[in-house]
Amino acid sequence: MFKKAQSFFLIVMLFCSCQSSGDNSAQNENAVQDTIISAMEIEITEEALVEIIDNIASPVEMAALMNRLGVPFSKEYLASTCSVDALNTNFQMAYKLGVFGANLGYLNMYGKTASAIEYISAIKILADELSVGQFFDYTTLKRLATSNQNLDSLMFLSVRSYKEMDSYLRETHRSYLSSLMVTGLWVEGLFLATQVVKEYPNPAISERIGDQKIIITDILNVLNLYKKDPRFNDLIQSLEILNVEFKKINITYEIGEPETIEKDGMLVIVQHEKSIVEISDEQLKRIIEKTEKIRKKLISF
Amino acid sequence: MKRLLIILFAFLMICSFSRTASAQDPSELVGRCVLDVGENTTYLKDYVVKLPEAYSHDNIPIHKNTAILLKNTHYRLTICNSNDSKGQGVIQLYNDGKKVGSSISPETGKIYHSFDFLCNKTGSYQIWISFKGGEEGFAVGILSLVND
Numbered sequence: 001m002f003k004k005a006q007s008f009f010l011i012v013m014l015f016c017s018c019q020s021s022g023d024n025s026a027q028n029e030n031a032v033q034d035t036i037i038s039a040m041e042i043e044i045t046e047e048a049l050v051e052i053i054d055n056i057a058s059p060v061e062m063a064a065l066m067n068r069l070g071v072p073f074s075k076e077y078l079a080s081t082c083s084v085d086a087l088n089t090n091f092q093m094a095y096k097l098g099v100f101g102a103n104l105g106y107l108n109m110y111g112k113t114a115s116a117i118e119y120i121s122a123i124k125i126l127a128d129e130l131s132v133g134q135f136f137d138y139t140t141l142k143r144l145a146t147s148n149q150n151l152d153s154l155m156f157l158s159v160r161s162y163k164e165m166d167s168y169l170r171e172t173h174r175s176y177l178s179s180l181m182v183t184g185l186w187v188e189g190l191f192l193a194t195q196v197v198k199e200y201p202n203p204a205i206s207e208r209i210g211d212q213k214i215i216i217t218d219i220l221n222v223l224n225l226y227k228k229d230p231r232f233n234d235l236i237q238s239l240e241i242l243n244v245e246f247k248k249i250n251i252t253y254e255i256g257e258p259e260t261i262e263k264d265g266m267l268v269i270v271q272h273e274k275s276i277v278e279i280s281d282e283q284l285k286r287i288i289e290k291t292e293k294i295r296k297k298l299i300s301f
Numbered sequence: 302m303k304r305l306l307i308i309l310f311a312f313l314m315i316c317s318f319s320r321t322a323s324a325q326d327p328s329e330l331v332g333r334c335v336l337d338v339g340e341n342t343t344y345l346k347d348y349v350v351k352l353p354e355a356y357s358h359d360n361i362p363i364h365k366n367t368a369i370l371l372k373n374t375h376y377r378l379t380i381c382n383s384n385d386s387k388g389q390g391v392i393q394l395y396n397d398g399k400k401v402g403s404s405i406s407p408e409t410g411k412i413y414h415s416f417d418f419l420c421n422k423t424g425s426y427q428i429w430i431s432f433k434g435g436e437e438g439f440a441v442g443i444l445s446l447v448n449d
Contacts, residue, residue, distance in 0.1 A: 051367050058345055061371050064446055109343075156335055156344040163346070204373060211371060211423040253422065258401045262408065267416040269394075269402040275372050275422040 052218050053166065056182050059102040059189030060159065063109035065208060066196055073110040077195045078103045079188065079299050081122035090130060091231050094169075094177035097126045098184020099299060101162050106192055108155045113145040116154070120145060127165060130177060135164035176232070179222045183235065184298075186212075186219055191295040194288040206284055210277035213246040238294045245287045250278040326383070330441045334381035337414065341448045342377055348430060348442040350390070355435025364430045368444060372423045375447040379415035380404055380430065383439035388432025390440030394418060395427040417447060 079099050087093045100123050107116040120141050127133040137157060144154040162181075169178040190212055197205045220239055226232040256272025327349040335344055350364040370376060380390040389412055394402035404413045412433065432438035 054346070054367050056369065060343060060345065061374060061446060064343065064448060065374075068449065152343070159344055160331075160347070207373075208371065214423065214425070215369060251423075256421075260402075260407055262406060267404065267406055267413045268419070269416055270419045271401060271421040273396075273401075273422050275424065277423075 050170070052222050053178065053182055056186055056215055056218055058105070058159065059185055059192070060105045060109065060155070062189050062193050062208060063106045065204065066106075066193070067109050069200075069202055069204060071196050071200050071202075071205075073112060074195075074199075075112075075115060077192050078106070078115075078119075081118050084122045084125055087126070087129075090174075090177055091180060093126045093129050094180035095184040095298065097123060097130065097165075098181040098186070099188045100126070101158075101181070102185045102188035102192065104158055105155075105189075108151065108158060111148075111151055113148045113151070113154065116145045117142060120158075130165075130169070131172075132165040132168050135168055136161045176226050176229075179219075179226070180235075183219055183223065183239075186215060187239075187291075187295055187298060190291050194291045197284065198288050206279055207277045209284065209287060210246075210249045210251070210279040211275075213249050213251065213277075216243050216246050235298070238297060242287070242290050242294055245283060245290060248283055252276045252278070327441065330381065330383055330439075331443070334379060334441045334443050335445075337381055338377060338379050338443055338445050339415075339447075343446040343448060344443065345376075345446055346444040348428060348444075350430045350442065351439045352388075352430075352432055352437065354387075354437040358435060361431055361435035366428045366430075366442075367425055368428060370418070370420045370422075370424065370426045372421055374420050375449050376418045376420060377415055377443075377445045377447050378402070378404070378418060378428065379443040379445065381414070381441050381443070383441075386432075386438040386440055388434065388436030388438030388440075390438055390442070391431055391433055392416075392442045393429040393431075395429060396422065396424060401426070 079096075081100065084096065087096055100119050104116055104119045104123065107113070107119060120138065124133060124136055124138040127136040141154065141157055141161070144150050144157065162185075166178050166181060169175065169181070190209070193205055193209050196202075197209060216239065220236065220243060223232055223236050223239070227236055252275075254274040254276065256274065259270045259272060261268045261270065331347045331349065334347070338344070346368060348364065348366050352362040352364060355361045378392050378394060380392040382388075382390050391412060392404045392415075393400060402416055402418050404416050405411070406413065428442060428444065430440065430442045432440070
């Protein structure tokens, strides 16, 4: 029964791959767009861009928090992979690559390796279309997911593959795609957190959502480099609607000196300086609603 | 052992498709270091660092990177030296220009392979990697999450 299901899955995947690789006119259009958009990259150095992108926290940390708090897993929060072959611009594909990356991180963190295979396959299709498939080791990742063992290795290879793809996009003067991928990761991570907090209210998750105030500013700084492109401008407008709500959140700090403890042969540093996020139920509600709307719009293209 | 072989195999596969021939060694070092981070950890980022010898003790070369660290999160910062590295790597953490953590014990001066950081303030942190005494060196720093 399992072998039949596996064969069916492989046939479906092959069909999807064939469908997604034959549109020459779309590829030509993408090549022209790449040239135009990369020409806009004149206002910021590569080093500064890397710093901004590195500053965008990984959705893995958000998923880890949910797991630690005992929030049950739900596939309802995940984006569908069904339309992956309908995407025909690099803009759409890079954004979705980020979305699926966040979904894969969530699945891996909960050890849902069977479902992870679906996302690994979708990511591979998009990565190949964007010419970064060589950094996504589909065979090993699929084998690790299928065996349902070595979750650490699966997580490591998934995260590192994204890092490699991101670096290569920037090296090949396609930083605009890198910025879209990172935006997709972030929006999807925020969506996961807001859906979870809606169903399972928890102050730690609310605070983590409020913390995103720091990150949305960085994302908008990167996206604004490409605002002359109407699609980027539209994306910026969507995120600015969300940023209006984040700007209302107050973050205060309590001063304290770090404490170093040597325990069981390990060096442990406890930070006593604290950040305190003040986010009201009403503010949280508005962020949840706006994130839902924006995410729905962005994953439907 | 099986896990190690899988990771190394994966890395060799990635490297064989990589554009640059020099990318292989750092990737192997990253793969080896990830295995040394410890149990119940999740890899987040790596920083491959190759630095020249310092011209003077007042001007030790430092590799600086930034990362957002989140409140109520247990991180581990690990440093692994390449087999042919002359210098011993040191990893340090800064926030708002202030040192908040280091792989060198402030009490004993001993250099540790890693240190844990219990973060209570969300914000942008700087991860500095250098080599003891300003020696020439090649190392990788790993930022990981400790799953408590």
